[in-house]
Amino acid sequence: MMKIAFFDTKDYDIPSFEKFGKEYGVEFKYYETKLSVDTAGLARGYDGVCAFVNDTIDAPVIDKLYGLGIRIIAMRCAGYNNVDLKHCFGKIHVVRVPAYSPYAVAEHTMALLLTSVRRIHKAYNRTKDFNFSLSGLMGFDLHGKTVGVIGTGKIGKVFIDICKGFGMRVLAYDKFPSAEGVQYVCLDELFGRSDIISLHCPLTEETEHLIDGAAVEKLKKGVIILNTSRGGLIDAEALLDGIKKRKIGAACLDVYEEESDVFFRDFSGHIVDDDVLARLLSMPNVIVTSHQAFLTEEALSGIAETTVKNLTAFFGGELCENELCYRCGNVENCVKERRERCF
Numbered sequence: 001m002m003k004i005a006f007f008d009t010k011d012y013d014i015p016s017f018e019k020f021g022k023e024y025g026v027e028f029k030y031y032e033t034k035l036s037v038d039t040a041g042l043a044r045g046y047d048g049v050c051a052f053v054n055d056t057i058d059a060p061v062i063d064k065l066y067g068l069g070i071r072i073i074a075m076r077c078a079g080y081n082n083v084d085l086k087h088c089f090g091k092i093h094v095v096r097v098p099a100y101s102p103y104a105v106a107e108h109t110m111a112l113l114l115t116s117v118r119r120i121h122k123a124y125n126r127t128k129d130f131n132f133s134l135s136g137l138m139g140f141d142l143h144g145k146t147v148g149v150i151g152t153g154k155i156g157k158v159f160i161d162i163c164k165g166f167g168m169r170v171l172a173y174d175k176f177p178s179a180e181g182v183q184y185v186c187l188d189e190l191f192g193r194s195d196i197i198s199l200h201c202p203l204t205e206e207t208e209h210l211i212d213g214a215a216v217e218k219l220k221k222g223v224i225i226l227n228t229s230r231g232g233l234i235d236a237e238a239l240l241d242g243i244k245k246r247k248i249g250a251a252c253l254d255v256y257e258e259e260s261d262v263f264f265r266d267f268s269g270h271i272v273d274d275d276v277l278a279r280l281l282s283m284p285n286v287i288v289t290s291h292q293a294f295l296t297e298e299a300l301s302g303i304a305e306t307t308v309k310n311l312t313a314f315f316g317g318e319l320c321e322n323e324l325c326y327r328c329g330n331v332e333n334c335v336k337e338r339r340e341r342c343f
């Protein structure tokens with residue numbers, strides 16, 4: 001039975017990983033702590049490591065894990081912006097879960113949009129307090145509005161379908177356009193024409209701060225910004241500034257640039273040091289969820305099953321179709337058609 005050190009464990013992770021672990025012969029040791037240079041030593045004596053979005057997998061951590069004999073990092077998520085893949089090359093293989101219910105994230109995005117537009121969060125609090133006043137709860141129809149979708153991969157496509165179901169007009173931008181029946185435009189046109197903008201592209205050097213001060217200038221007044229992708233896509237200070245200047249009408253964020261220090265934890269009763277987050281949360285037109293878009297039963301089960309299968313394929317000497325291949329520089333779409341391992 002292979003033994004895997006599982007970092008940044010949450011209660012909801014355990015049932016599905018136990019189920020598939022038992023089925024496929026993988027034993028997990030669950031650590032609550034995140035993976036970092038200070039905690040990497042906990043992987044001593046294990047065959048591999050399982051990590052998540054806010055674990056630190058930079059050069060010092062990779063070197064430490066490699067020194068402990070770790071040969072695989074199984075990311076239990078799609079994004080891998082927190083992994084120094086270049087540094088892993090030749091030392092530690094990295095696998096991920098490229099797809100698991102894109103519906104989970106796309107539906108959460110629409111839930112945030114509807115909550116914001118129809119003021120459901122305010123109405124919920126009011127009626128709980130027997131306040132049945134409608135004052136300040138005016139919304140608007142989504143039907144006929146223009147939504148700009150940046151990144152039309154698995155999640156973006158599902159979100160587009162949902163928006164079409166609402167009778168919205170869809171504009172899209174993608175570096176590699178692949179969706180059918182959608183009008184692709186350049187970023188500036190999308191910025192200028194969209195009533196709502198939703199981000200569904202990965203965080204890369206190219207997309208970091210895609211929404212910065214200069215982009216905010218180009219936005220339509222009153223635009224709603226949705227981000228369920230990665231926090232670093234938005235310069236949070238520029239977003240805050242745009243909200244203060246009434247340029248941005250609302251923001252719905254499931255991710256935040258500096259989320260690793262706060263998200264997934266309970267800080268109620270504590271003083272949060274992040275002034276930008278605190279100011280954003282104080283805005284009546286900002287809704288923040290704590291990186292929960294993936295959190296459905298279907299998605300968690302899919303994540304656990306694929307992660308366990310990635311591990312058994314690796315240790316069984318098989319080809320890992322979900323390996324992030326650094327060798328050809330084409331990380332997600334290996335030009336060698338995955339006939340062999342990355343190294």
Ligand code: NAI
Pocket residue numbers: 078079098099102105150151152153154155156173174175176177178200201202203204206207228229230254255291292293294295
């Ligand atoms: P995907 O790989 O299917 O689609 C990503 C799309 O972004 C592709 O069409 C790609 O061509 C496009 N893209 C790449 N570089 C771009 C650029 N420079 N500009 C514009 N578009 C670019 O990925 P998927 O599954 O749709 O996930 C999208 C993102 O959602 C992930 O990268 C991840 O960061 C985020 N995510 C968030 C979750 C959450 O719980 N909040 C859960 C799962 C994913």
